[in-house]
Amino acid sequence: MTAIAERRxxxxxxxxxxxxxxxxxxxxxxxxVIVTTVHNPHFIDSNSIEQLLSGAALIALLGVxxxxxVVTRNVDLSVGSVLGLSAYVVGHLFKYDHIPVWSGFAIxxxxxxxxxxxxxxxxxxxxxxxxxxxxxxxYIIRGIDGVVVNxxxxxxxxxxxxxxxxxxxxxxxxxxxxxxxxxxxxxxxxAMRSFRASRDLYAIGSNPAAAALAGIHIQRRVFTAxxxxxxxxxxxxxxxxxLHTQIDNSGGIGYELSVIAAVVVGGxxxxxxxxxxxxxxxxxxxxxxxxxxLVASRISAFWNQAIAGALLLAAIAFDRWLSLRVTKxxxxxxxxxxxx
Amino acid sequence: xxxxxxxxxxxxxxxxxxxxALGDGSITLYPGDAHALVGxxxxxxxxxxxxxxGVYRPDTGTLSIDGKPVEFSGPADAQAAGIAIIYQxxxxxxxxxxxxxxxxGRQPLGSARRIDRRTMERxxxxxxxxxxxxLDPSRLARGLSVADQQIVEIAKALSFNANVLVMDExxxxxxTVEVLRLFxxxxxxxxxxxxxxxxxxxxxxVYACCQRVTIMRxxxxxxxxxxxDVTVDDIIHSMVGRELDTLFPKTExxxxxxxxxVRDLTTKGVxxxxxxxxxxxxxxxxxxxxxAGRTEVARAVFGIDRRDSGSxxxxxxxxxxxxxxxxxxxxxxxxxxDRHQQGLVMDLGIDQNVALASLTRLRRLGLIFxxxxxxxxxxxxxxxxxxxxxxxxxxxxLSGGNQQKVVLGKWLARAPRLLIIDEPTRGIDVxxxxxxxxxxxxxxxxxxxxxxxxxELPEVLGMADRVLVLREGRLTAELSRAEADEHSIMRAAxxxxxxxxx
Numbered sequence: 149m150t151a152i153a154e155r156r157x158x159x160x161x162x163x164x165x166x167x168x169x170x171x172x173x174x175x176x177x178x179x180x181v182i183v184t185t186v187h188n189p190h191f192i193d194s195n196s197i198e199q200l201l202s203g204a205a206l207i208a209l210l211g212v213x214x215x216x217x218v219v220t221r222n223v224d225l226s227v228g229s230v231l232g233l234s235a236y237v238v239g240h241l242f243k244y245d246h247i248p249v250w251s252g253f254a255i256x257x258x259x260x261x262x263x264x265x266x267x268x269x270x271x272x273x274x275x276x277x278x279x280x281x282x283x284x285x286x287y288i289i290r291g292i293d294g295v296v297v298n299x300x301x302x303x304x305x306x307x308x309x310x311x312x313x314x315x316x317x318x319x320x321x322x323x324x325x326x327x328x329x330x331x332x333x334x335x336x337x338x339a340m341r342s343f344r345a346s347r348d349l350y351a352i353g354s355n356p357a358a359a360a361l362a363g364i365h366i367q368r369r370v371f372t373a374x375x376x377x378x379x380x381x382x383x384x385x386x387x388x389x390x391l392h393t394q395i396d397n398s399g400g401i402g403y404e405l406s407v408i409a410a411v412v413v414g415g416x417x418x419x420x421x422x423x424x425x426x427x428x429x430x431x432x433x434x435x436x437x438x439x440x441x442l443v444a445s446r447i448s449a450f451w452n453q454a455i456a457g458a459l460l461l462a463a464i465a466f467d468r469w470l471s472l473r474v475t476k477x478x479x480x481x482x483x484x485x486x487x488x
Numbered sequence: 489x490x491x492x493x494x495x496x497x498x499x500x501x502x503x504x505x506x507x508x509a510l511g512d513g514s515i516t517l518y519p520g521d522a523h524a525l526v527g528x529x530x531x532x533x534x535x536x537x538x539x540x541x542g543v544y545r546p547d548t549g550t551l552s553i554d555g556k557p558v559e560f561s562g563p564a565d566a567q568a569a570g571i572a573i574i575y576q577x578x579x580x581x582x583x584x585x586x587x588x589x590x591x592x593g594r595q596p597l598g599s600a601r602r603i604d605r606r607t608m609e610r611x612x613x614x615x616x617x618x619x620x621x622x623l624d625p626s627r628l629a630r631g632l633s634v635a636d637q638q639i640v641e642i643a644k645a646l647s648f649n650a651n652v653l654v655m656d657e658x659x660x661x662x663x664t665v666e667v668l669r670l671f672x673x674x675x676x677x678x679x680x681x682x683x684x685x686x687x688x689x690x691x692x693x694v695y696a697c698c699q700r701v702t703i704m705r706x707x708x709x710x711x712x713x714x715x716x717d718v719t720v721d722d723i724i725h726s727m728v729g730r731e732l733d734t735l736f737p738k739t740e741x742x743x744x745x746x747x748x749x750v751r752d753l754t755t756k757g758v759x760x761x762x763x764x765x766x767x768x769x770x771x772x773x774x775x776x777x778x779x780a781g782r783t784e785v786a787r788a789v790f791g792i793d794r795r796d797s798g799s800x801x802x803x804x805x806x807x808x809x810x811x812x813x814x815x816x817x818x819x820x821x822x823x824x825x826d827r828h829q830q831g832l833v834m835d836l837g838i839d840q841n842v843a844l845a846s847l848t849r850l851r852r853l854g855l856i857f858x859x860x861x862x863x864x865x866x867x868x869x870x871x872x873x874x875x876x877x878x879x880x881x882x883x884x885x886l887s888g889g890n891q892q893k894v895v896l897g898k899w900l901a902r903a904p905r906l907l908i909i910d911e912p913t914r915g916i917d918v919x920x921x922x923x924x925x926x927x928x929x930x931x932x933x934x935x936x937x938x939x940x941x942x943x944e945l946p947e948v949l950g951m952a953d954r955v956l957v958l959r960e961g962r963l964t965a966e967l968s969r970a971e972a973d974e975h976s977i978m979r980a981a982x983x984x985x986x987x988x989x990x
Contacts, residue, residue: 341603342602342603343601343602343603344593344595344597344601344603347584347588347592347595347603348592348593350581350583350584351581351584351588351592351593353583354581354582354583354584355579355580355581355582357579358579358580358581359581360563361541361543361563361573361575361579362563362579362592362593363562363563363564363567363593364592364593417583421581421582421583421584422583471630474628474630474631476631
């Protein structure tokens with residue numbers, strides 16, 4: 149019996165290491181905040197906390213969708229373009245068609261769903277690698293965006309103030325934008341643990357051949373993941389407009405890479421199978437916190453990207469080390485047969 | 489056998505393009521019975537399993553369950569019909585917990601269709617108790633030993649109350665103790681009226697745990713009989729019984745000096761104490777069942793994989809451990825088993841592929857000219873009677889047999905002293921097969937030493953001057969051309985001693 153107890157202990161240690169990813173991110177964020185505050189006490193005032201959260205919110209939101217896709221061993225590079233197009237379409241409708249405020253969000257999501265359906269369809273039914281499909285969509289949607297925008301810019305006076313309120317109003321010092329994203333992250337995080345369909349996503353990424361043998365509808369699930377990623381990018385577009393109150397054809401350029409960086413730093417395995425939505429959101433928060441910390445410490449903004457990149461490599465190296473470590477721990481946790 | 493059949497497969501066929509994997513697959517499984525399916529490598533056993541499991545759809549033939557014909561459009565249908573399959577290659581999700589692996593797609597649900605993890609883990613624990621094993625359902629599947637992976641697979645089968653359980657070579661990677669444990673599990677299942685189909689190369693296991701045995705050969709059903717009614721010799725005879733044909737143009741040669749001298753080659757857990765020699769002008773075959781360690785021995789000899797101990801000498805010179813370049817420089821060549829992945833660069837031209845191993849020699853002023861590649865390729869295309877459109881065409885345009893000739897040509901262009909060739913004619917049509925054999929025969933006649941790995945007994949018997957038989961990583965027999973026949977090789981490969989068989 150002691151052998152069994154020991155086994156339990158070792159495997160729970162391994163699981164603790166895995167769960168510690170989220171804890172580790174929180175600690176890292178706290179560390180960055182503390183160190184920066186020591187250098188520059190203004191860093192911690194309410195204004196900059198708002199900035200920390202708002203800045204991370206959109207990346208975190210897109211990171212949720214990206215996590216669903218990456219977990220299945222795919223990638224969605226089109227999220228930045230989708231966000232840009234969605235933001236412009238919503239702004240355009242506010243300006244010329246005076247649509248009601250709530251429909252701004254709905255239409256944003258619809259634009260994203262359309263892009264997600266297209267991505268998902270080509271990836272699953274035409275069997276083109278998602279890297280290629282979504283890279284193509286990145287450019288196609290950006291191109292369509294350019295045509296639709298046609299050099300115009302939607303200025304703040306056309307956006308209803310009740311819409312932009314989401315971007316600047318706060319509840320107990322927390323921006324509404326961040327609250328919305330936190331709710332999405334919480335729901336998605338819970339759903340990813342608790343429903344069969346979401347566990348299928350992990351199974352597909354973990355071992356595609358075995359997933360097929362287990363009778364999982366791989367195409368259907370991957371398709372859904374892309375649609376949800378698109379929908380969240382579309383919602384992100386509406387929120388982007390609410391935050392920035394103006395939009396031209398440059399909204400969301402380069403977001404896809406920030407999103408993927410956040411997802412990877414957040415512990416989502418780039419080859420699928422593991423990682424959490426909460427981790428991805430924390431990854432986004434960490435990257436943005438470092439970003440702001442550099443500004444507050446008056447370090448050149450150029451360092452920003454270098455540090456984000458270094459963090460990414462560190463995260464991947466850490467993952468590799470962790471996975472070797474976990475495998476080793478689990479191997480040494482004795483199996484069923486040895487005690488007969 | 490008063491009960492009626494649980495599952496019947498009759499006259500199933502399956503072809504992949506021109507290759508017929510299954511010519512006549514027939515089997516009948518009864519509840520409470522363990523049924524063995526035996527046959528040589530490539531006899532069509534795995535194809536039959538995949539048809540039963542809904543992975544392949546048979547081209548013809550009928551599958552019935554409890555007397556009613558069924559058609560599966562995918563693995564999910566087979567599962568729904570109560571068929572659980574444990575495939576040769578493990579099919580677990582390393583990133584998920586053991587419990588989730590067992591219940592994937594069928595997780596117990598609580599309110600609002602949420603997964604009830606507590607129930608899931610409790611149920612899994614119950615199944616493990618029933619199987620008499622201790623395995624924590626909440627641990628990840630990553631890092632499980634092969635035996636434990638199999639236990640998880642069996643638990644999966646039990647969890648959906650499968651009434652047909654198919655195990656494709658479950659014992660291949662197990663230790664003796666683990667095998668005994670598995671037999672206990674099979675016995676428990678039989679008491680629950682499950683029909684078990686058990687595939688194994690080890691005939692003693694067939695006798696230890698099965699009631700009926702079905703024998704297949706060359707993709708065809710040979711016969712099905714109660715185990716008690718047949719002897720090991722009968723089974724082996726039914727497995728291999730066929731005539732050697734003219735596929736093997738073997739000329740007698742007088743072997744020369746020793747070219748390859750392998751002593752006490754050991755890689756822990758893979759093979760142990762392998763010693764043999766290959767002389768100039770002879771073909772030595774490395775026979776044995778899939779998984780016996782033949783390819784691994786060849787890779788260690790060539791230096792692709794490091795050996796733990798032992799020595800490899802080529803023409804008297806010791807080769808450095810794990811140095812394939814040195815082996816090549818010393819005159820060793822290896823034609824791998826998997827042409828597509830390891831033998832050819834499919835998207836390069838035929839000429840470029842032939843030249844690939846001779847680039848140093850072809851270099852002019854530090855550059856490789858396509859014209860010199862073509863000249864080399866022309867020479868070998870002619871010698872090997874390659875059938876091709878143009879030498880510039882990419883290698884993937886060739887048929888399997890001609891691709892094999894290109895790989896051969898690539899290595900022969902280096903004029904090696906020793907050629908190691910792994911499954912020289914796998915997946916090649918009969919006509920080209922004979923040509924490849926003729927080429928090999930010509931090479932040894934010119935004094936080359938050849939080490940040939942082959943799963944096809946007729947090829948081994950037809951081409952080899954000496955036969956080394958591996959079983960589970962150990963050399964179990966060294967047979968001269970005169971001593972080697974299908975029975976002696978199969979006995980050594982399956983671990984049956986001659987005394988029992990006699």
